[in-house]
Amino acid sequence: MGAVLxxxxxxxxxxxxxxxxxxxACGSLREEGxxxxxxxxxxxxxxxxxxAPAAPAASVSRDEILNNPGKYMRVNTRDIDRWDTMVxxxxxxxxxxxxxxxxxxxxxxxxxxxxxxxxxxxxxGAEVGQVWAAIRAGGGNAQRTHEFLxxxxxxxxxxxxxxxxxxxxxxxxxxxxxxxxxxFEEKCEGEGLQLTNIYWVNRSGRLLRSLQAISPDAGxxxxxxx
Amino acid sequence: xxREVLATTSALALMIGNAGLAQDAAINYxxxxxxxxxxxxxxxxxxxxxxAGSLAYQDGLFQxxxxxxxxxxxxxxxxxxxxxxxxxxxxxxxxxxxxxSFDLQYRLNNETAYLPAFAIGIRDAFTPGRFASEYIVASKxxxxxxxxxxxxxxxxxxxxxxxxxxxxxxGDRPVFDDADSEGQLGxxxxxxxDAAAFGGLTYQVNDTWxxxxxxxxxxxxxxxxxxxxxxxxxxNFGVTYRPRPGMQLSLxxxxxxxxxxxxxxxxxxxxxxxxxxxxxxxxxxxxxxxAQLREDAWDRGALPxxxxxxxxxxxxxxxxxxLRGLDVTDTTARVRYSNSRYRSQAQxxxxxxxxxxxxxxxxxxxxxxxxxxxxxxxxxxxxxxxDLEQLENRPGAAAAVLDRAEFNDAAANKPLQDGPxxxxxxxxxxxxxxxxxPFSSDGSIAVDxxxxxxxxxxxxxxxxxxxxxxxxxxxxxxxDPSPDxxxxxxxxxxxxxxxxxxxxxxxxxxxxxxxxxxxxxxSRITAGYLERMYGGVSTELLWKPVESRxxxxxxxxxxxxxxxxxxxxxxxFDYNVVTGHVSAYYDLGNxxxxxxxxxxxxxxxxxxxxxxxxxxxxxxxxxxxxxxxEISYDDFGDGSYNKGVRISIPRDFLMGTPxxxxxxxxxxxxxxxxxxxLNVDGRLYGIVRDAHKSDLxxxxxxxxx
Numbered sequence: 001m002g003a004v005l006x007x008x009x010x011x012x013x014x015x016x017x018x019x020x021x022x023x024x025a026c027g028s029l030r031e032e033g034x035x036x037x038x039x040x041x042x043x044x045x046x047x048x049x050x051x052a053p054a055a056p057a058a059s060v061s062r063d064e065i066l067n068n069p070g071k072y073m074r075v076n077t078r079d080i081d082r083w084d085t086m087v088x089x090x091x092x093x094x095x096x097x098x099x100x101x102x103x104x105x106x107x108x109x110x111x112x113x114x115x116x117x118x119x120x121x122x123x124x125g126a127e128v129g130q131v132w133a134a135i136r137a138g139g140g141n142a143q144r145t146h147e148f149l150x151x152x153x154x155x156x157x158x159x160x161x162x163x164x165x166x167x168x169x170x171x172x173x174x175x176x177x178x179x180x181x182x183x184f185e186e187k188c189e190g191e192g193l194q195l196t197n198i199y200w201v202n203r204s205g206r207l208l209r210s211l212q213a214i215s216p217d218a219g220x221x222x223x224x225x226x
Numbered sequence: 227x228x229r230e231v232l233a234t235t236s237a238l239a240l241m242i243g244n245a246g247l248a249q250d251a252a253i254n255y256x257x258x259x260x261x262x263x264x265x266x267x268x269x270x271x272x273x274x275x276x277x278a279g280s281l282a283y284q285d286g287l288f289q290x291x292x293x294x295x296x297x298x299x300x301x302x303x304x305x306x307x308x309x310x311x312x313x314x315x316x317x318x319x320x321x322x323x324x325x326x327s328f329d330l331q332y333r334l335n336n337e338t339a340y341l342p343a344f345a346i347g348i349r350d351a352f353t354p355g356r357f358a359s360e361y362i363v364a365s366k367x368x369x370x371x372x373x374x375x376x377x378x379x380x381x382x383x384x385x386x387x388x389x390x391x392x393x394x395x396x397g398d399r400p401v402f403d404d405a406d407s408e409g410q411l412g413x414x415x416x417x418x419x420d421a422a423a424f425g426g427l428t429y430q431v432n433d434t435w436x437x438x439x440x441x442x443x444x445x446x447x448x449x450x451x452x453x454x455x456x457x458x459x460x461x462n463f464g465v466t467y468r469p470r471p472g473m474q475l476s477l478x479x480x481x482x483x484x485x486x487x488x489x490x491x492x493x494x495x496x497x498x499x500x501x502x503x504x505x506x507x508x509x510x511x512x513x514x515x516x517a518q519l520r521e522d523a524w525d526r527g528a529l530p531x532x533x534x535x536x537x538x539x540x541x542x543x544x545x546x547x548x549l550r551g552l553d554v555t556d557t558t559a560r561v562r563y564s565n566s567r568y569r570s571q572a573q574x575x576x577x578x579x580x581x582x583x584x585x586x587x588x589x590x591x592x593x594x595x596x597x598x599x600x601x602x603x604x605x606x607x608x609x610x611x612x613d614l615e616q617l618e619n620r621p622g623a624a625a626a627v628l629d630r631a632e633f634n635d636a637a638a639n640k641p642l643q644d645g646p647x648x649x650x651x652x653x654x655x656x657x658x659x660x661x662x663x664p665f666s667s668d669g670s671i672a673v674d675x676x677x678x679x680x681x682x683x684x685x686x687x688x689x690x691x692x693x694x695x696x697x698x699x700x701x702x703x704x705x706d707p708s709p710d711x712x713x714x715x716x717x718x719x720x721x722x723x724x725x726x727x728x729x730x731x732x733x734x735x736x737x738x739x740x741x742x743x744x745x746x747x748x749s750r751i752t753a754g755y756l757e758r759m760y761g762g763v764s765t766e767l768l769w770k771p772v773e774s775r776x777x778x779x780x781x782x783x784x785x786x787x788x789x790x791x792x793x794x795x796x797x798x799f800d801y802n803v804v805t806g807h808v809s810a811y812y813d814l815g816n817x818x819x820x821x822x823x824x825x826x827x828x829x830x831x832x833x834x835x836x837x838x839x840x841x842x843x844x845x846x847x848x849x850x851x852x853x854x855x856e857i858s859y860d861d862f863g864d865g866s867y868n869k870g871v872r873i874s875i876p877r878d879f880l881m882g883t884p885x886x887x888x889x890x891x892x893x894x895x896x897x898x899x900x901x902x903x904l905n906v907d908g909r910l911y912g913i914v915r916d917a918h919k920s921d922l923x924x925x926x927x928x929x930x931x
Contacts, residue, residue: 089509089510090509090511090512090513092615095619097510104506105507105510115619117508117931118506120500120501120502120504121502122502124624124930124931126619147621149928149931150502151501151502153570153924153925154927155624155625155927157622217501217502
């Protein structure tokens with residue numbers, strides 16, 4: 001650290017030139033590059049409190065997922081077409097936070113996303129209670145409140161007016177299974193944001209799959225709940 | 227695992243609303259690095275917060291310039307040119323003369339459907355101003371792709387087919403006398419003398435290619451001190467290429483005889499390339515159960531203090547933070563930590579708080595967070611654990627935590643029950659260094675690169691010995707420093723002769739102690755080889771309440787000039803001085819910060835330095851400073867007095883990964899002997915304000931990230 005700082009302090013270069021100049025350094029004063037690992041929590045605790053579970057292995061087998069309902073969630077980040085498997089990391093009231101193998105998290109309330117961490121433009125927090133109520137009622141209106149982190153490190157709030165409509169029966173195919181579901185579409189409009197989410201709900205009222213918008217920079221996430 | 231991405235449905239839509247629609251066509255940057263045609267300005271402004279760096283080359287002239295759009299209408303530019311000048315007599319050419327420049331432009335109105343935008347500007351505002359010109363310009367967009375510009379200019383822009391000044395009352399334009407001191411505002415030149423008309427247009431062919439044509443009123447007469455450039459024809463033509471947003475490359479044919487190349491690179495302080503950052507998720511809050519919430523005492527049998535400390539330390543380490551102390555009672559947990567990872571202390575604080583929810587006894591309902599730097603606590607921020615549990619991921623959570631948090635001075639708290647141990651007393655680092663100093667004391671560009679070995683030994687957290695040795699790989703044994711030639715000692719002007727013998731040199735070797743003598747007071751004592759040119763003792767005291775926008779500091783130093791071989795000796799020069807300042811720091815709000823230093827400078831001269839910085843909450847900073855001392859302009863020499871523009875951009879702004887370092891430069895007048903200060907590491911204000919309420923508030927949106 002000290003070395004890097006010292007170098008930086010002595011640099012009086014035109015900033016353009018500098019931005020392409022990568023410094024490398026060795027020794028214990030260099031900066032650590034490893035990201036935080038929530039999943040290391042378990043290993044560092046010697047006191048027997050409940051802790052976050054280990055993150056899922058990069059590849060969890062089909063049988064492991066299907067034989068342990070509720071344990072895993074699969075997520076596809078649409079913008080970069082990346083699949084990952086998530087496990088529960090924490091529960092706070094009715095909200096459950098899931099973590100993937102790269103230490104990104106998604107927090108759900110009744111399957112509806114209320115927060116993300118680790119995406120290029122996270123959903124910092126949300127109030128979405130009316131959305132699930134409208135789905136359970138077979139359709140209706142809902143208001144959402146979303147908060148984002150701006151380029152200036154401030155919180156910006158977006159109020160969204162949403163209309164949830166049932167679109168009839170649809171099948172969900174995954175891991176070799178075909179599941180019957182009812183498809184719902186949610187169209188939302190706010191002053192600075194418009195989005196459309198889709199939900200597939202089974203006969204017992206459980207969300208099987210959803211496609212939910214996060215932010216224009218982070219795009220859509222597809223969630224498959226098992 | 228098989229892929230099961232849904233077929234993209236036509237219903238899928240995620241759009242930014244109205245905010246995204248107001249995107250203007252890219253602004254064209256001139257060869258002078260400001261919004262303009264090729265040599266001539268336009269009345270257009272870049273979006274507020276735009277920082278543009280431009281390089282332009284033609285035979286006999288190289289220009290580098292940084293332009294900052296300070297407000298939606300006001301832009302400031304600073305840079306330098308390497309230019310061939312006519313000597314006296316003009317049959318001789320002074321090749322590669324080094325000239326600094328400072329420009330400003332103010333747009334008077336917004337363009338409307340019928341009315342063009344008008345702007346007034348001054349180019350090269352300091353004497354002698356080889357390109358000094360003033361102008362009034364109007365620009366009008368016609369459709370989305372065409373912009374037509376016309377204006378009148380004075381000075382260098384009034385030299386071609388000039389006419390009588392429309393403001394004759396201002397009088398004649400004086401001729402710059404080389405005997406006059408340089409670097410002062412050339413206000414007695416402005417808008418005087420003949421004026422001339424100019425104009426041109428820019429046409430954007432498609433997203434990437436554009437055309438520029440202009441009638442330039444700049445001429446380069448063959449007179450002493452003028453740029454030795456050809457300007458046979460007034461017509462200039464250019465092609466611009468924008469391969470990606472924020473980058474403009476131009477090729478131009480100038481005056482019928484010259485070719486010019488330029489590149490302009492822009493970023494906007496309000497538009498972070500790394501968006502909200504690429505760091506990974508924090509640990510979620512570990513919310514207590516209903517049963518746990520009823521606990522009112524810490525069961526030390528089930529959760530022994532030593533285990534709690536070890537766990538807390540390990541958890542903070544995951545976040546790149548270091549536990550410096552811990553004090554836990556049945557109801558309160560106080561954690562002191564140092565942050566070497568996150569630019570935002572608010573973000574580090576949020577991560578510490580979440581980690582504390584993982585391990586702290588359930589009866590603990592109050593968290594006291596104490597960020598520390600250089601071994602001293604900077605602030606004490608008290609938050610409610612229950613608030614954290616209830617607010618997590620809720621709208622308004624950041625504002626609510628900030629609103630309910632208590633900010634106090636950490637020095638007032640009792641000592642930590644479980645103070646820090648020192649895990650690593652000795653540490654070292656080896657890495658390359660690169661310095662490019664375009665404003666070195668001998669007037670040329672000084673480039674140096676090599677290896678830097680630094681080491682540190684921690685005696686106590688507040689008392690650290692550290693040093694750095696560098697070995698240049700570009701040995702350039704210059705002449706030995708010349709003896710003093712004027713009335714003031716050479717305190718900086720012979721800096722180029724330091725450490726140029728091609729052997730390893732001692733950059734610094736100091737012992738530094740940081741302390742908290744009393745509430746709201748911070749202290750520093752640094753002794754040893756303080757910097758390249760001076761050794762001695764530097765002391766500092768700062769008064770800065772946690773919630774105050776005002777800080778008052780005092781610095782007193784005794785400095786002895788080191789030998790130019792940068793070894794251990796002090797024999798070569800017989801120079802020592804007592805120097806010091808009283809400083810006031812004030813956060814003006816809205817992103818403006820100011821500092822006033824009054825005192826005695828290195829050459830024994832008395833004076834003051836004023837600086838103003840525009841700081842964005844994301845850490846981008848553009849500022850200017852000026853120093854005036856009792857030394858006369860003539861004695862100071864080139865530059866007249868110390869002034870400069872400084873720019874710094876945090877690394878996480880560009881890269882997105884959490885980091886506390888940044889990129890910066892200062893564009894300044896040549897380092898002179900007047901108004902010079904010691905370069906001491908660890909000046910208090912920058913360290914202390916980082917974790918005080920105002921700075922924490924600036925990035926509080928990151929508390930929950």
